[in-house]
Amino acid sequence: MMELFHAAASPFVRKVMVTLHETGQLDAVKIVPASQTPVSPDAGNTAHNPLGKIPTLTRPDGPALYDSRVICRYLDHRGGGKLYPEARLWETLTLEATADGIMDAAVLMVYEHRVRPSEKVFDGWLDGQWAKITRALDALEGRWMSHLSGRLDMGQIATACALGYLDLRHGERNWRAGRDGLAAWEKRFAERASMTATRAEL
Known part of the structure; x- marks a missing residue:
């Protein structure tokens, strides 16, 4: 199962979450809370994303993805490719x-x-x-x-x-x-x- 390092207030995380809803993939992702600031990154997240930013998406079949644009493009492709016409x-x-x-x-x-x-x-x-x-x-x-x-x-x-x-x-x-x-x-x-x-x- 994929894991999404997540903070509810982040607009970048929300963009990924909306994409999961719109593409019907919520059940494929486990939400992992990540509490951090630029001077206090989340250790669990930095293990996958050297930049220490959220969102980060881990995958069982490949390296973690980060930057919301990369993640959303991946999820759209995985879900049928309708959001980037x-x-x-x-x-x-x-x-x-x-x-x-x-x-x-x-x-x-x-x-x-x-x-x-x-x-x-x-x-x-x-x-x-x-x-x-x-x-x-x-x-x-x-x-x-x-x-x-x-x-x-x-x-x-x-x-x-x-x-x-x-x-x-x-x-x-x-x-x-x-x-x-x-x-x-x-x-x-x-x-x-x-x-x-x-x-x-x-």
Whole structure:
């Protein structure tokens, strides 16, 4: 059986969990809790992933996989290959990368407060990360709504997980302001069974 090193609040882990739901592979994976920060990695995870990040997916028939994009691509292939459609592959990959970039910046903002001593928190760094997120959100609203409204793919899953993480950790910044189309799309997508089953609580 495969094992997934897992932390419920991680948007990258959630992306993998949603993929497992959408591809019908939950029963093939054992969930292994992993509690860690960049300065205190989980020893069980680092035994399989030298970078010490989550998610990590172990397999009985090959080396462990890590980085959510690699894991999701593998799970999609294993489950029938529907979430990376060839007809719009580059758009799907670019949308997934955009959403992952939002997640990266949002997680770094959390770690700036959680890991760094309070007297050393750098507001300019926080502002720079939020600027990345703002540009990406504006791009989603301005360029990607037709793709988001199309057939389910990994770009949509990643985007929904990124927006969910903004609500979880940065809700006071109100990413929805001025982005009515994206907000309406997120509201609909969040009702999918895979999204409600993987929602983390504050």
